[in-house]
Amino acid sequence: MKSPPLSQTRIWFASLVFLLALGGLLRLLDITDPPLDFQPSRQLRNSLVARNIYYSLLPSATDEQRALTESFAKSVGQYEPPVIETVVALSYFVAGGETIAVARIWQVFFLLAAGIALFDLMRRATSPWAALFALAYYLVLPFSVQSSRSFQPDPLMTSAFVGGIYFLYRWSEDQKWKWALWAGGLLGFATFVKIVIAFFVGGAAIALVLFTLRKDFWKSKQVWTMAGMMILPALFYYVLLNHGRSTEYFFAWTVTLLKLITSTDFYTKWLAFIGGLFGMTVIFVSLAGALIAPARLRWLLISLWVGYLLYGLTLPFQMYTHSYYHIQLIPIVTLGLAVVAKPLIESVANLGAGRSVPFVLLIVAVFGFQAWVSRSVLMAESFRHEPAFWENIGRQIPAEGRTIALTQDYGFRVMLWGWRDVDLWPLVTDLAEIKNGGSDASQNFAELTAGRDYFLVTAFGQLDKQPGLKTILDGYPVLSEGDGYVLYDLRAK
Numbered sequence: 001m002k003s004p005p006l007s008q009t010r011i012w013f014a015s016l017v018f019l020l021a022l023g024g025l026l027r028l029l030d031i032t033d034p035p036l037d038f039q040p041s042r043q044l045r046n047s048l049v050a051r052n053i054y055y056s057l058l059p060s061a062t063d064e065q066r067a068l069t070e071s072f073a074k075s076v077g078q079y080e081p082p083v084i085e086t087v088v089a090l091s092y093f094v095a096g097g098e099t100i101a102v103a104r105i106w107q108v109f110f111l112l113a114a115g116i117a118l119f120d121l122m123r124r125a126t127s128p129w130a131a132l133f134a135l136a137y138y139l140v141l142p143f144s145v146q147s148s149r150s151f152q153p154d155p156l157m158t159s160a161f162v163g164g165i166y167f168l169y170r171w172s173e174d175q176k177w178k179w180a181l182w183a184g185g186l187l188g189f190a191t192f193v194k195i196v197i198a199f200f201v202g203g204a205a206i207a208l209v210l211f212t213l214r215k216d217f218w219k220s221k222q223v224w225t226m227a228g229m230m231i232l233p234a235l236f237y238y239v240l241l242n243h244g245r246s247t248e249y250f251f252a253w254t255v256t257l258l259k260l261i262t263s264t265d266f267y268t269k270w271l272a273f274i275g276g277l278f279g280m281t282v283i284f285v286s287l288a289g290a291l292i293a294p295a296r297l298r299w300l301l302i303s304l305w306v307g308y309l310l311y312g313l314t315l316p317f318q319m320y321t322h323s324y325y326h327i328q329l330i331p332i333v334t335l336g337l338a339v340v341a342k343p344l345i346e347s348v349a350n351l352g353a354g355r356s357v358p359f360v361l362l363i364v365a366v367f368g369f370q371a372w373v374s375r376s377v378l379m380a381e382s383f384r385h386e387p388a389f390w391e392n393i394g395r396q397i398p399a400e401g402r403t404i405a406l407t408q409d410y411g412f413r414v415m416l417w418g419w420r421d422v423d424l425w426p427l428v429t430d431l432a433e434i435k436n437g438g439s440d441a442s443q444n445f446a447e448l449t450a451g452r453d454y455f456l457v458t459a460f461g462q463l464d465k466q467p468g469l470k471t472i473l474d475g476y477p478v479l480s481e482g483d484g485y486v487l488y489d490l491r492a493k
Contacts, residue, residue, distance in 0.1 A: 011386040012128040016119060019132065020112050023139030024356040026371060029378045031101045036383040039324050042152040044412035045076045046085050050151075051098060052418070053082065053089035074417045079249050080194050081237055084156045096457075103151035110159035111148040115139060117293060118331055122338040124169070129345045134338035136367045138330060143277045145374040147327045153194045154327045160190035161197050162331045165300065170457045171222070172212045172296055180222040184229030192233040194245075198326060199311040200304055201230060207303030211296060253315055258436065260316040267318035270312060277323055278333055286336030293339040301339075304332045317431060345417035387417040389484060393458070394418025396480040396487055401453030406469070408459050428465040442468030442490050444482050454479060454486040 035043035052073035052107050055061040084106070091102040096479040113134060122131035138144060148155045163475035171179035187201045205226065209217045217223050238246045260266045274283060290301035308329060318325040348356045390413045397420045399404055405411050414420050425448065426441040441448065449455065455473060457463055479489040 008128075010194065012132060015132050016135070019136055019139055022371060023145075024108055024112055024383060026140065026145050026374050026378070029103050029112065029375060030382075032099060034383040035103075035388050036386060036456045037381070038146045039152065039322075041394070041409040041412060042324065043150055044409055045381045046088075046103070046151045046153075047098075047416055048072045048412060049078070049082050050085040050089040050092070050103070053086055054092045054098065055091075057089070066420070068419060069097055071421050072251070075415070075421060076410070076412065078242075079245050079246070080153050081192060083154055083193050084151070088151070088450075089446070096452065099284055100151060104149045107149050107155045110156055114159035114162035118334060121166045121169050122335060124173075124358070125294055125335075125344070126338045126342040128470050129349075130338045130342035133341040133345065133363070134334045136363075137282070137337055138306070140356065140367055140371040140374055141278070141369065141388065142374040142377050143323065143326075144330050145328075147324055150324065152324065156203070157190050157193040157197050158328045158331065160186050160193060161200060161328060163332075164190055164201065165304075168204060168208050168226075169300065171226075171298070172208045173480070175212065175220075175222060177222060181229075182228050184226035186231050187226075188229040188231070191230060192237060195234055195238050196311060196315070196325075197328060198234065199307040199314070200332075203303035203307030203308075203310075204300055205230060205294065207299040208296070210268070211299040223297070244256050253317065257315075257317045266316055266320070267376045270316075273323075273328065274326055278457050282333060285340050286333040289336030289339035292325040297335070297339065301332070301335055302333075316406060317434070321430070330401040348460055378413065386413070390414060390417035392482070393456070393485050393487075394420045396482070396485075397422075397454060401491075402451060403454040404452040405456035405457055406459050406462055406466075407456060414458075423452065425455075425463055425469070427459070440468055441471055442466055445469070445472050449490055453489070453491050455490055456485065457488070458485045 002017055030037075031420055046134060047067075052069040055066050056070040084103070088103045091106065092098055095102050115138060118211065119131050119135050122134055148158075164183055164185075167179050167182035167186060170176075171183050187205065190197050191201050209220075209223055210478040211224070240261075255442060271280075287305065290298065290305060292298075293301055312319045315325065348359045351359075394417065397414075397418065399420075403420065403422045404425055405414065406425040407414060407422065410421040411424055414422050454474070457473070463473075473488050476488040476490060477492045479485060
C-alpha cells in the first residue's frame with residue numbers, strides 16, 4: 001500500500017533538511033584550521049587580498065601595516081574582481097579580526113543555497129527521491145566537501161552558476177520575466193566572479209533559449225535582457241577595465257600551453273584526473289544520464305558537457321593538475337546522476353518493503369561511508385602549527401633590505417604570517433619544464449639576486465632539485481638557521 005502524497009512529501013522534505021544539515025556540518029569541521037587543507041596557494045592569496053581590504057578600512061591600522069598589506073596584495077596578482085575577498089574582509093569586523101572561519105562559513109552558506117536550487121531543478125526534471133539520491137552525492141563527495149569550503153572565487157562562482165541555471169530552467173518552462181531576471185543576474189554574477197564559467201553559462205543559455213523559442217528567439221525581449229545581464233559585467237571588468245591582466249592570463253595559460261591538446265597523453269591524464277576526483281564509473285553514469293534525460297534537461301546537460309570540453313581545451317594544463325578547476329563539474333555530474341537514479345528508484349519502490357529496505361540500507365551505507373571519508377580527510381592533518389612557524393621566520397628576516405626566497409606557495413605563507421614581502425626564486429615544476437624546457441636558473445644567479453640582500457630557503461625538496469643553486473648558496477654565510485629554514489646573507493660578497 002502506497003503512502004499518502006502528503007506523507008511522502010514530509011518524508012522527502014525531512015530527508016532534504018537532514019542532507020543539507022549533514023553537508024553543512026561536514027564543511028564546518030575544523031573550521032579555524034589554517035587554509036592549507038586544499039589548494040593552499042589560492043586560499044593564502046585570497047587571505048592576503050582580504051587582509052588588504054580589511055586593513056585599508058580598519059581605523060586602528062598603522063600606515064606601515066597598510067603599506068605592507070597593500071604591497072602583499074599587489075604581489076599576488078589580480079585576475080578576478082575581489083568579490084569574495086571583500087565579503088570576507090567586511091565580515092572580519094563582525095568577527096573581531098581575521099579568521100579563516102568567516103570565509104568558510106560564507107562558502108558553506110552559498111553551497112547550501114545552491115544545493116536547494118539544484119534539488120528543486122532535479123525534482124522537477126526527475127522525482128524528489130531521485131533528486132535526493134543525487135543531492136547526497138553533491139553534498140558528501142570528499143572532493144565537493146573540501147573544495148566548496150575553500151577560500152577562493154570558484155565555490156562562489158559555482159554556487160551562483162547553479163542558481164543561474166536553476167532559474168534559466170524555470171524560465172524555459174513558462175518564460176516569466178522574474179525567472180529571466182534571476183537567471184541573467186546570477187549567471188552574469190557567476191561570470192563576473194570568474195570568467196572561466198563563461199563556457200558553461202554560454203552553453204546553457206544558448207541551449208535552453210533555442211529549445212524554448214527555436215528560431216524566434218531573437219524576437220524575445222527577455223532573451224536580450226538575459227544576454228545583456230550575463231555578458232556586460234564580465235565584459236566591463238575583464239575586457240575594458242582589466243584588459244592587460246586578462247591578455248597576460250590568456251597567453252600564459254592558453255596560447256603557450258595549447259600544444260598539450262595535440263597529445264593523446266593529455267586526454268588520458270585529464271580523464272584519469274577527474275576519475276580520481278569523482279569516480280570514473282560515476283562520470284560515465286552521469287554522461288549516460290545526460291543522453292537519456294527528458295528533452296529540456298537533456299539539452300541543458302549536453303550543452304554543459306560541451307562547455308566543459310571547450311573549457312578543458314582552452315586551459316589544458318589545469319585539467320590534469322588543478323583540482324579546483326573542476327569544481328563546476330560537481331553539479332553537472334549530479335544532474336546526470338538524478339536522471340539515472342529515477343528509474344532505478346521507481347523499480348525498487350515497486351518491489352515492496354521486504355525487498356526495498358535492503359536497497360535503502362545499502363544506499364545509506366554508501367553515502368554514510370563517503371561522509372565519513374570526507375570527515376576523515378578534513379581531520380587527518382592539523383595545520384595549526386604553521387602560523388607560529390612562519391611568524392618566527394618573519395622575525396628572522398630583517399625589515400630593511402630585500403629578500404629572495406625558495407619557498408612554498410609563492411611566498412604567501414611568509415607574507416600572511418611572517419609579514420615579510422619576498423621575491424621568488426624559480427621552482428622546478430612540470431609547468432616550468434613545459435614552458436622553458438627546465439633551464440637551470442642557477443646560471444642566472446647574479447641576475448636574479450641583483451639588488452637582494454638575503455636568500456631564504458624553506459623548500460628544501462626544491463633545493464635538492466637545483467644542485468647548482470645549492471653549491472652557490474654554500475658559499476654565502478648563514479644569517480639565521482632553524483628547523484625548516486635557512487636565511488643566507490647575500491651582502492657578504
